[in-house]
Amino acid sequence: xxxxxxxxxxxxxxxxxxxxxxxxxxxxxxxxxxxxxxxxxxxxxxxxxxxxxxxxxxxxxxxxxxxxxxxxxxxxxxxxxxxxxxxxxxxxxxxxxxxxxxxxxxxxxxxxxxxxxxxxxxxxxxxxxxxxxxxxxxxxxxxxxxxxxxxxxxxxxxxxxxxxxxxxxxxxxxxxxxxxxxxxxxxxxxxxxxxxxxxxxxxxxxxxxxxxxxxxxxxxxxxxxxxxxxxxxxxxxxxxxxxxxxxxxxxxxxxxxxx
Numbered sequence: 001x002x003x004x005x006x007x008x009x010x011x012x013x014x015x016x017x018x019x020x021x022x023x024x025x026x027x028x029x030x031x032x033x034x035x036x037x038x039x040x041x042x043x044x045x046x047x048x049x050x051x052x053x054x055x056x057x058x059x060x061x062x063x064x065x066x067x068x069x070x071x072x073x074x075x076x077x078x079x080x081x082x083x084x085x086x087x088x089x090x091x092x093x094x095x096x097x098x099x100x101x102x103x104x105x106x107x108x109x110x111x112x113x114x115x116x117x118x119x120x121x122x123x124x125x126x127x128x129x130x131x132x133x134x135x136x137x138x139x140x141x142x143x144x145x146x147x148x149x150x151x152x153x154x155x156x157x158x159x160x161x162x163x164x165x166x167x168x169x170x171x172x173x174x175x176x177x178x179x180x181x182x183x184x185x186x187x188x189x190x191x192x193x194x195x196x197x198x199x200x201x202x203x204x205x206x207x208x209x210x211x212x213x214x215x216x217x218x219x220x221x222x223x224x225x226x227x228x229x230x231x232x233x234x235x236x237x238x239x240x241x242x243x244x245x246x247x248x249x250x251x252x253x254x255x256x257x258x259x
Contacts, residue, residue, distance in 0.1 A: 008035030009247050009254075016180065016187040016203075016210070018043040018194045027188070027239040034247065039184065041176045043197035046074050047166040048081060049142060054162045055082055058137050062089060065137045065160075067128060069095045070112075071148065072191075073104035075139045078164030080107055095128060098237045120217060121151040132156035139164035143193060145218070169197035177202060185250075186211040186231075188242055192222030199226035213245055 015031055016039045017024050028038040049055065059082055062068070068088070070076050076096075087109025088094070096102040096112035105112045116124050125131065125148070135158045138149055142163040149161040172180070180203060187203075187210050189195045195214070198204055211231035214220035220233045232249055234241030 009251050011035030013037070013185040013246075013250055014039060014183060015246065016041050016184050016206075018188060018198065018203075019190050020044060020046050027242065030239060030243055031246070034243070036246075039176070039179050041172050041180065041203065042170060043172070043194045043201060043203065044191065045168050045170050046077075047168055049078065049163045049166055052082055055079070055139065055164055058139070058160055058162050059083060062092060062137070064135060065092075066134045067093050067095055067131075068137045068139070069097075069124070069128075069148070070101050070105060071097045071138075071140055071144070073101050074141065074167075075164045076101060076104035076108065079139050082164075083108070095124065097124065100238055121147040124148060125151045125155055125157075128152075128157075130155075133158065136160070138162070141193070142166045145192065145222075147218075167191070167193040169193070169200065171201055172203055180206045184210045186213050186246060188213045188215075188246075189219050189223060190215045190242075192219050195219055195223035195228060196226050199223075199228055204228075211249065213242060215242060 010031060013036045015036045017028055018041055021040065021042045024040045028040060031038050059079060092110050094105050094110055094112045095114040096105045097116055102112040102115045114127050116127055131152060133156060136152055138159055138161040140161060149159045152159050184206055187207055189212060198207060207228055212223060212228050213232040214223055214230055215234050216237035217233060220230045223230050232245040234245045
């Protein structure tokens with residue numbers, strides 16, 4: 001793959017990254033190194049929860065939980081903000097979905113004991129082992145899917161699912177729309193909330209002629225549920241997975257189009 005990337009396989013491709021503006025950088029930089037023109041058009045923004053009492057109460061009794069499961073780096077950031085600089089107690093068992101979340105967990109002073117590559121409720125639940133009677137804290141978005149909590153409870157776990165941050169849909173600026181109307185080749189969706197925001201926003205019509213790329217099966221399912229046509233799903237739920245999916249797709253397209 002390194003040799004392929006050296007040839008700039010995304011040269012001339014216009015790719016929309018819809019992550020919150022402060023999370024665009026690493027993916028955008030990598031895509032640009034491969035020759036892409038990146039349009040950063042955030043469709044969601046992350047904000048602190050308005051009522052943190054449930055999260056504060058859960059963190060105050062953190063030692064009573066057998067597992068703390070973070071499904072995103074945003075959940076880690078929300079918990080870290082409420083912990084106000086203190087670390088999680090030594091010995092806290094943490095599961096982190098994806099390497100970016102695992103990296104964020106280190107800022108809480110612990111290493112993730114279990115790091116599934118993608119968000120799949122059954123896989124995460126199975127990876128935690130027998131959970132009958134096990135107490136699990138699940139800090140998540142205010143609009144998070146209940147699928148993981150439901151799966152864990154079906155296996156006998158005692159789950160506290162608490163909001164750690166808010167996800168707010170936002171509309172693109174007029175300048176962003178002007179750029180988008182010039183045409184795009186792909187739109188990257190890194191969350192179900194971004195998919196829902198895309199379908200409801202003015203950007204939705206742009207998606208009709210672009211390849212919609214989802215970071216994993218959860219975001220792909222959310223995209224399909226709101227009527228988006230999903231073209232690609234990354235094998236790994238991280239920037240590398242997105243890049244590999246885009247690179248393979250456009251190399252194949254170029255090959256098919258070659259005389």
